[in-house]
Amino acid sequence: MSTDSELYDLTIIGGGPAGMYSAFYSGMRDMKTKLIEARHELGGFLHTYPEKMIWDVGGIPPIRCNRLIEQMAEQALVFEPTVVFNQKIVGLTKRADGTFLLEAAGGERHYTRTVIVAVGRGVASLQKLEIEGAEKFEIANLHYTVQDLSRFRGRRVLVSGGGNSAVDWANELAEVAERVTVVHRRTEFGGMERPVAEMKRAADVRTPYVLERLHGDGDSIRHVTIRQVETGEEERLEVDEVVVNHGFDRDYGSLREWGLAIGEWGLQLGSQAETNIPGVFAAGDCATYGGKVRLIAGAFVDAVLAVNGAKLHLDPSAAGMAYVSSHNDAFKERNKRINRPPSANSPISSERA
The missing domain is CATH 3.50.50.60 (FAD/NAD(P)-binding domain)
Structure with a gap:
């Protein structure tokens, strides 16, 4: 059994679209974040149809699913969250101090102050x-x-x-x-x-x-x-x-043993993407609420709601949402690097010359 005793502000269970965008947006909210994925790669259920053309993500031209996965994964890592692969979380326990212990099938343990469940369709079987x-x-x-x-x-x-x-x-x-x-x-x-x-x-x-x-x-x-x-x-x-x-048949496995309210279409959420367990939130295909949008774009909205809910759970005096990226301090230095013209001695400028 291995134990990661480091305490995180937020731990995301699942590396599909909702989990990846949660990792990105939590960085915008300056949260110490960990993402745990049961498989060896990010992307979740999208790997079912890598050749499929995706048309309905706002602002992105038609794109093959495998390329969209690559771009979302790149975005998810912008704020350098801790990412753990090949661990299936099977246990959630709320500790006396209000933090959570997450246990993986292999015995690994993870400690966190809040949780976002983003497991998609669970164990989806054809x-x-x-x-x-x-x-x-x-x-x-x-x-x-x-x-x-x-x-x-x-x-x-x-x-x-x-x-x-x-x-x-x-x-x-x-x-x-x-x-x-x-x-x-x-x-x-x-x-x-x-x-x-x-x-x-x-x-x-x-x-x-x-x-x-x-x-x-x-x-x-x-x-x-x-x-x-x-x-x-x-x-x-x-x-x-x-x-x-x-x-596909949905199977949420051990989630049903955690005390979460689960209906026919997934975890039942409130207006801030909260579950019935304070400190535990959900996003993506595993979640349901009034007005739920079951598109990739909807998973992004779910992620924002869940991260904002987690942030307010940790600090009720925090802003209700992050500044938009064009005004967010987190991007100032990154924007400078992106917009900085190549120097005369850089490989790029030499090639163009």
């Missing part, structure tokens, strides 16, 4: 196809995520699902595949209106249909049978690749 023998095709051409679009170039692809990710994947794949067929068990799609309209133009959309059977040659799917839900009529299609996105 809802896999409930078709006998489907698992044998996973090594070849049955996919539950799209990691590399080039693999699908010129291929006949079937997409099963109707949520945002399924719709986005269908649109991305339509640009490289020979043909994209989408089957969804309902007539209406759960995705946003514009991407759904785009998908209906770019792909062969079948509703209400379900993927009924997989027909394989060895380890690869060669045909599929789809079934019309209302009539029971079946149709057999030739395919080269099958992509399934039927959503």
Whole structure:
């Protein structure tokens, strides 16, 4: 067992968008911060679709998800928080002095004055196809995520699902595949209106249909049978690749043992992103409150609310929020370095000369 006895103002559990922005914003609030991530890298659930194009982050042109992760991670480290990887926090105890002890699965201990829970969907497990023998095709051409679009170039692809990710994947794949067929068990799609309209133009959309059977040659799917839900009529299609996105099951594991109020959609929060345990806040997909926005941009807002709540918990006389970056003292020296022209002897100026 290892123990980090150093006491932090704030410890963030989870390194997805909400956790990363919490680490950045807590630096703006001059808080001694630690971020603990269960995996070996920052990014969280975004690593599920690294090739996906992200359009809806304010002020950023369309950007591939893997590049967005890199930029958010770079921003998260601006104020040099302590970052701990490969530790899953399984225990939270409030001590007699009001501080918290966080315990990791490996026995490591961390001490903090406040906590932000930013664990996203918890342990998110894919809802896999409930078709006998489907698992044998996973090594070849049955996919539950799209990691590399080039693999699908010129291929006949079937997409099963109707949520945002399924719709986005269908649109991305339509640009490289020979043909994209989408089957969804309902007539209406759960995705946003514009991407759904785009998908209906770019792909062969079948509703209400379900993927009924997989027909394989060895380890690869060669045909599929789809079934019309209302009539029971079946149709057999030739395919080269099958992509399934039927959503994820949420599992918050040990969080349910911490005494936190957890509803159907996550930790229940108050107006300052506070949980029912004073000093513990939450942000991102694991959190729910009135007006919750389930977008990456919404995770940033959650992070600001949670950090401000933690700051006021520590110091009720503190300002309700940080100054905007253009007026924040924390950036004065950094701005000077960024805006300083290269000297005549610098490598950059020499190259340009």
